[in-house]
Amino acid sequence: MEVNLIEKDNVITAQLVGRLDTAVSQEVANALQPMIDKAEKTLVLDCKELSYISSSGLRIFLTVRKAASAKGGKVIVRDINNEIRQVFMMTGFLNLFEIQESNN
Numbered sequence: 118m119e120v121n122l123i124e125k126d127n128v129i130t131a132q133l134v135g136r137l138d139t140a141v142s143q144e145v146a147n148a149l150q151p152m153i154d155k156a157e158k159t160l161v162l163d164c165k166e167l168s169y170i171s172s173s174g175l176r177i178f179l180t181v182r183k184a185a186s187a188k189g190g191k192v193i194v195r196d197i198n199n200e201i202r203q204v205f206m207m208t209g210f211l212n213l214f215e216i217q218e219s220n221n
Contacts, residue, residue, distance in 0.1 A: 118133075118134070118135040118136060118137060118138075118141040118144065118145055119132075119133075119134040119135055120132070120133060120134075120145055120148035120149065121134070122148070122149075122151060122152060124155075127158050127159060128158060128159045128160075128161060129151075129152050129155055129158055129159070129160050129161070130160075130161040130163050131148075131149055131152055131160070131161070131162055131163060132163045132165075132166065133145075133162060133163060133164055133166065133167040134166040134167065135166070135167070135168060136167075136168055136169040137167060137169065137170045137171065137173075137174035137177070138169060138170075138171040138173070138174065139171050139172075139173045142171070142173035142174060142176070142177060145174070145177055146177050146180070149177065149181060152181065153180065153181060153184045155190075156181070156184035156185040156187070156188040156190045157185075157188040157189050157190045158190050159190065159191045159192075159193065160181055160185055160190055160191065160192045160193070161192075161193045161194075161195055162178065162181065162192065162193070162194045162195065163195045163196060164194060164195060164196050164197045164198070164201060165195070165196035165219070167197070167198070167201065168198070168200075169200070169201075170201050170204060175204070175208060175210065178192075178194070178210070178214070179213075182213060182214065191215070192214060192215065193214075193215045193216075193217050194214045194215065194216050194217070195216075195217045195218070195219055196217075196218060196219055197216065202216075
């Protein structure tokens, strides 16, 4: 699992690459901490290259959302694949997050 943070203007994007499962969830949570610390900004979880998400991965997404809500920020989940979209539908996450598809 790879996490790349990119900060530009007032937006922080986390590019998530690979499988976000229980085995890597603590590592991913640690990698996203700088994003959580600046949760007053617009936070983008870029899932274009995320192939799988487990319940512990969903918990991390909730942690980011909670931090943004507390600090007046915004969270956008971008480019989820069909499998992850199904998980989001079953768990109600489609209603919790702004989901975007990029143009490219």
